[in-house]
Amino acid sequence: MLDDRSRTLLKTLVERYIADGQPVGSRTLSKASGLELSPATIRNVMSDLEELGLIASPHTSAGRVPTARGYRLFVDTMLTARPLEWGQLAADGTAAPLQPDQPQRVIAQAANLLSSLSSFVGVVTAPRKPSVFHHLEFLRLGERRVLVILVAPDGDVQNRVIFTPRDHSQTELLEASNHLNAHYAGQSIEAVRERIKHEIDALRTEIAGLMQAAVQVGTEALAETQEQVVVSGERNLLGVQDFGQDLGSLRKMFSLFEQKTELMRLLDTSSRAEGVRIFIGGESRVVPFEELSVVSAPYEVDGQVVGTLGVIGPTRMAYDRMIQIVDITSRLVSNALNQR
Template identity: 85%
Template sequence: MLDERAKSLLKTLVERYIADGQPVGSRTLSKASGLELSPATIRNVMADLEELGLIVSPHTSAGRIPTPRGYRLFVDTMLTTRPMDLSQAPPELAAAREQLHPDQPQRVIAQAAQLLSSLSSFVGVVTAPKKQSVFRHIEFLRLGEKRVLVILVAPDGDVQNRVIFTAHDPSQSELVEASNYLNAHYAGLTIEEVRERLKGEIDALRGEIAGLMQAAVQVGTEATESQEQVIVSGERNLLGVQDFGDLGSLRKLFDLFEQKTQLMRLLDTSSRAEGVRIFIGGESRVVPYEELSVVSAPYEVDGQVVGTLGVIGPTRMAYDRMIQIVDITSRLVGHALSQR
């Protein structure tokens, strides 16, 4: 537990370092904190903070910088941000509403990632809405011996085509019969619901129809899995951040954006929480890079969480501003997607 004096000095040190990017010395702290303390007293408090692992002295500098643990304490106990109504937002945030056009979900997601990047000057990342694959209509076309084209039409008009190989060579009339049966009994259900119903009905169906239905379920599953799940915008912004001056660090970050698997894991964690979450680099396996922090929030459509978005940038970021950007953008995205 820190006393009020130590908390005040740590808060001042973090704010000065975020603003200037330079290690903060006792003289700067004395002026900026507004506390009437002698330089010797401030040095003693800084030594205590360093012993607690909250600040550290880089190289031979006489100043100190926050550690991930120091940032965490600052974010959790010293940062005061209130949910902002859009009418109270700065002009650049209020104007964001005009940039999100609700005509196509994928376009909204791409625009949101670009918006987060431009407003933060860092990296914007958005997971696409989790949508279950539902088919409105299905058709089978014979291509040749044991080769069948499956055409799956979704309610929004999206069409998926796949060529499948069958155990026996069905006639076109058998394929039409299978299409009619599927459209009559399964249209409008999600692929997962079709799969569950098939478990109970498969024995009662003729073998060729059952096989085609299972193939159709597989096509629908692959179509869902092939959708781009994470949209990333503004990676090049990190090239100009002095905190990432080391080429090895930058390479690791760009590998993270390229693979996206770790990003999905991180953002999935955010989607299970309410409101804005902050991940400080190096404090957990979720964000394994010390120089990196993530500010994220889930977004909702019709009261249901369908995805997550956030800003990825240096640990030395203006967290209060990033929280506002992420919070407002999550609400704008949810609103835009609900207008469809």
């Protein structure tokens, strides 16, 4: 626990460092904090804050900079982000509101909007489709080769070839298709999997095997269509003072944006929380960079969370503004997708 004097000085130090990007000395703190303290007293408080791991002293300067732990305390207990309306956020005219259109276009627009407003990297996951099949067919392609055709409620069609333990006639395949469509159509893949586990003893062996194969195909097809994340503004990191000259860090960061798998894991974690989440300096263990922070929020369609969006930038970011940008963009995406 910090006393009021220590909290005020830490808050002032973080705000000055975010604004200027330069280590903050005791003289600057004395003027900016409004506290009538001697330089010696301020130095003592700074020393205490450093022992607590909240600030650090770069070798090249007598000033201090916040650590990830210091940023976390600042964000959790000292930051006030007032809600903004769209007109206030985009008053400079650099960003256009999202236009209800194809979901993929809305997602691309949102990623560009996040990047433009933040001057960092914007990331958005594509809306998750419900894991429900409307219709299924098995077609014999040859000996032990079967084509599985899955039709989703929105008309999306997924085709997969499976190899069966034994050959099936088209009559057997038709029987299995009819059984699945009659008893399981309209249910989620997860629900079908659970039902099959309990009903497998009552089903004929060949039908049970085909149904299990169909569920596996549906799961794989769903995973492929959902693992989509749109990234915009990666090059903005080249202009960030904090690591613009660190080519090693930049290479690792760009590799992260190219692979996208880790970003999907991070944003999936964020989708299970309400409102805006902030990961500072590798806290997520998914984006393991002490130099990066992530501000994210889920978005909804018909009251259900279907995706996540966020801003990735340096730990030295204006968190109050990033929270506002992410929050309002999540609402804009939700509104645009709900108008379709």
